[in-house]
Amino acid sequence: MLKVVDLNVAYGSIAAVRGVSFDIAQGEIVAVIGPNGAGKSSLLLAIAGLIKPRSGAIEFAGKNIASKQAEILVSEGVSLVPEGRHIFGSLTVAENLALGATVRRDWPQIASDTERVLAMFPVLKERYRQRANKLSGGEQQMLAIGRAMLARPRLLLLDEPSLGLAPLVVNQVYQAILDLRQSGVTVLVVEQNVSRALAAADRTHVLSFGAIAMSGKSTELAGTAAFDAAYFGVSREAGRA
Incomplete structure (x- = not known):
């Protein structure tokens, strides 16, 4: 579904992503984790077409998309839920969701997909006619995911979906991701x-200083000394020394 090869992203002379390569099979959930400043958001922005890579290839469903603009990628099946949600607070929940479907013309199916989103996030149905700036942070995150789903993505990019949310809301958001x-x-x-x-x-990549420091099956990474070293830059032994 997605193949990233030797991707490099820079802001002037500052390298944000350095030689990153990975792939995602259809139907997988793949995570990219790392501390602040690791280049995670820059990686997503490049895949979504919002910033242009300095070099490297990005293939989606077998086609090179590295030079395509974001609005074209949305119509082809790539949707991004950015960090900070970026919903339109002065618009209602209904209007925000409708914005997600602007690339589509299959009106009956849009109505059906809207009902599916509201079933996934019942609180959005309760607040359907309310302005989005009246929603809690968790409700806004649900709205941002719902809006992205209205574009009918084949590949959904999520940037820090749990950021600033209460544990119960994080549970709801991640259950939606699994669904x-x-x-x-x-x-x-x-x-x-x-x-x-x-x-x-299913699989996780650890990003450190713009490069992948470690990759593997998620079930095999947690709690290992190599994972600690990749993520925190220190081994357990060194931490005890």
Whole structure:
């Protein structure tokens, strides 16, 4: 579904992503974790077409998309839920959701998909006619995911979906992510919440200083000295010394 090869992203002379390569099979959940400043968001922005890579290849469903603009990628099946949600607070929940479907023309199916989103997040149905700026942080995150789903993505990119949310709301958000995978959506999630990412993802990549420091099956990474060294930059033995 997605193949990233030797991707490099820079802001002027500052390298944000350095030689990153990985792939995602259809129907997988893959996590990218790492500390602040590791390059996680820059990686997602490049895949979503919001910033242009300095070099490297990004293939989606077998086609090179590294030079395509974001609005084209949305119509082809790539949707991003950015960090900070970026919903339109002055618009209602209904209007925010409708914005997610602007690339579509299959009106009957849009109505059906809207009902599916509201069933997934019942609180959005309760607040359907309310302005989005009246929602809690967790409700806004649900709205941002719902809006992305209205574009009918084949690949959903999630940037820090648990950031700033209460544990109960994080449970709801991650249950929705698992439900999306069951419906055939492929998911790439960027997270600082290590335990959540490892619990949900099939495979995980640890990003450090813009490069992949470690990769593997999520169930095999947690709690190992090599994982601690990759994520924290220190081994358990060194930490005890």
